[in-house]
Amino acid sequence: MAAKKKSNEKSDLNKVPFSTRVRPYMIVAPSLIITIGIMVPFAMAIWYSLTNYSFKLPNHKFIGIQNWVNMLGDASFWGAVKISVLYGTISTVIEMLLGLGVAILLNNLNNGLSKVLRVLLVFPLMIAPVTATIVWQLMLNSSVGIVEKLLNIFGVYNFPWAAAPGTAMMTVILIDVWINTAFIILLVLAGLQSLPKSPFESAKIDGGSAWFNFINLTLPMLKPSLYIALLFRFMAALQEYAIIFALTKGGPGDSLMSLSLTAYQKGFKFQKFGAAIPYILVLWLIINIAAKRIVNRQRAAQKQAAGLEE
Amino acid sequence: MKTGKQRTLYVLKNLLLLIYAVFALFPLIWMILISFKSDTEVFTTTFLFHPTLANYREVLIRSDYGRYIRDSVVVSGGAVLVSIIVGVPAAYALARYNFPRKEDLAFQILSYKFAPEILVVLPLFMIYQKIGLYDSYLGLIWVYQLISLPLLIWVVRGYFEDISVEIEYAAQVDGYSWYQIFFKMLVPLIKPGLVSSALLAFIFAWNSFTFPLILSSNKVYPVTVAIMKYLGTDSAHYGQLAVASTVSALPAMIFALCIQKHLVRGLSFGAVKG
């Protein structure tokens, strides 16, 4: 409905009133104003990456791209990238599939169980990640852990969980899934609530099977919400550090040293803040690219979904 | 009347849900169990132990716990409130209007989530010290916008986009002003998206610890920072940690209970898009 701002030929009778034209900017402005300030710290961080800023040194001086060169030369850097991407991708995929399935079940069943679970299943998200990790650690503990006791029944003893490099990633992903599937469930459930009924009614008349309806009707209309859930969860999963830190601080060895963790270690443990920044900026770049791709698909899915409702 | 096949399907669905529920909820029960165990028993017992209220006493009564909770409520609640007031109109504008660089703007808001807080927290520390926002409610509420605003705007924007624009036209023709239309017609229709993203934003703001750790010290002390106390020392008090975390999760649980009616089908309009 936005009128195009034409040249001066337009008579006064055809100009959209100023208050209406300016309205979109007016209502977006507050969000921008509140958040635009972040550009300054962001720029400062980039600046610090070009210095040898450290809490140990009284002053810092400009050292150019030395930090960046060091990072690219650091063998563990590429490992860190791999770990971040692996962790982020696997946990997100599992959470999306699991979350989608559970949300559909919750939406589909309308009995007492599902109504109660709709609220309860969000609770894992509310526990501080550090605490959740510790609770799981205790559960997986090889002497008194309940999971250990369970595995004993199947003849598995002393499963290494976080102690061995091979299984540490799996353990940390398990905890991540436990906490964050709730995020997906909540968003997908909300999305399922607002699906229009009429396409489904027409489909019922056409005699489609439930699976067919799901693939061809529900899913396309749900895609915009799914992409949003995917977007936010993926961005967060790539950055995850609380869980890893609480579990093994990055170990055993270097097996869980993601980019976040490496940056944290360099910045806070070794206090070389300037050297830590490039690692985070690389993470920022990876997320930027991934987000752009997902957003493009989300916008396309939104437009398509709008067409389906006619 | 359900056919045999339908009934098996029904049982199967309930079963699957139940299995997931056990997975999701059991650790919570475990955590509550731990809260009743003394430190010595945490690593030596499973289900059979001597329950004690010592942890509860220690955390809730002896320490300043009530105050921590209060600070968290003010900061997280305040942040989400600000995000709603500022974000819902922005989401509407991004959904309805077509102004140049609209998508760039939306992406810009999203970009606040592209990097962990540690990137900006130290520069922010310096800035906050300079402008006097260090260790203040306002300072944290403001910085928490980076956490809550993007999610709220992007989710709610989707819900606005789902509302057929003709409903607004119809309301205009009926004689309502833009403000009346926005508050009386549109906002009720975005409720599922609004409450779900508000709850999530609240949870994320509540659980954030990097910002409060660095950007505030004694005056504003959210509970997440306090929880760190139970870990940092040489002897971790798991029992107390469990108490602290359980109680810390209560406000969010209450929030979730309050909005649950908006997550239940029934009132679902279903005809929003038509």
Added chain:
Amino acid sequence: MAEIKLEHVKKAFGKVQALSDITLDVKDKEFFVLFGPAGAGKTTILNTIAGITMPDEGTVKFDGKVMNLIDPAHRNVAMVFENYALYPQMTVYDNMASALRSKLYKTSEEEIKERIAWAAKVMKMENLLERLPSQLSNGQKQRVAMGRALVRTPNVFLMDEPLAHLDAKLRNSMRTELKEMQANLGSTCIYVTHDFMEAMALGDRIAIINEGNIVQIGTGDEIYYMPCNEFTASLMGDPQINIFKARIIEEAGGYSILFAVGEDAVNLPLPKDAGIYKAIKENGLEYVDLGIRPQNVKYAFEPTEGYFKASVYSYESIGNKSVIVAECGDYQLRMIAPNGLNVAIDSDVYIRFELDRSILFDENTKKYIVRYDEENFKALANNSEGK
């Protein structure tokens, strides 16, 4: 109620020119129909009148007053949207009451109740009043959308295909109800449809719109009998008019036409008509497009004097009658026949044109030149306009 005028209204959406130059004059209390194919710009015109869309150029006037800068809420128009636009969170009753509860058009609750009861009765939906839109079928939603408009007393009713999703029976009864209501209430009504029978039945006058331009405005009869070009002639009439190339040759005492049937040419004499002969002579007409309506095409299954040969392409029932399509050289000719005939595809059929009902079009511009009996039809049009 008001007289609605659009003067040289232009509107573009991005690169698409939705309205090129629209000038309309809807009289007070008139039932004015906008008719045309999809995408012609009919909805844009309604939106411009309602104030939802602001024209790039041109003015919108209600009773002479310029309305361009007045927002929809203050124009006092009642609109029925093509996609119903019902408020999802309100019951049918509240949907219909919505306008009457706004500050601008405030009415007492008793009055609201009365009006809704009346409208519900007319639209046959008294039992739906407590339902939510999500619980209604498309046809029911459409009725509610109508009802929501009917309870108001606006300057003008704007209706965008309001009967499109109703089943045929309901559509017919609604049509009658609507026309009667409009006459009784004395309301100005601008009505969009792509169903030409609806247009003919309901409209005091009809405007044919195509690609953002007004092609012709007139009464139903005017447009049907004297369409301004071939496009309009094809639009109005079901089955579609037959148009084919013909060559006029002068013969002793008059004219006849030659038209091609495959390799041969058929020679048919043009009956005498002052208007036709004058037009031919004055314009030096030789090659023309001849238009003849299906009901003026006669057929026989045996060779008959004055009939030429063609072959049957199809035979289809369209309700209480059928259409025979005959293939004749390069052309397909449509004609009307009764149901239940035993017609074999590809069999021979013999055709005669009632040329004294035909219309002549310019073969290049496709515009209307003249028709048989023009004088009488013009008089008919003038009379009906007076009503």
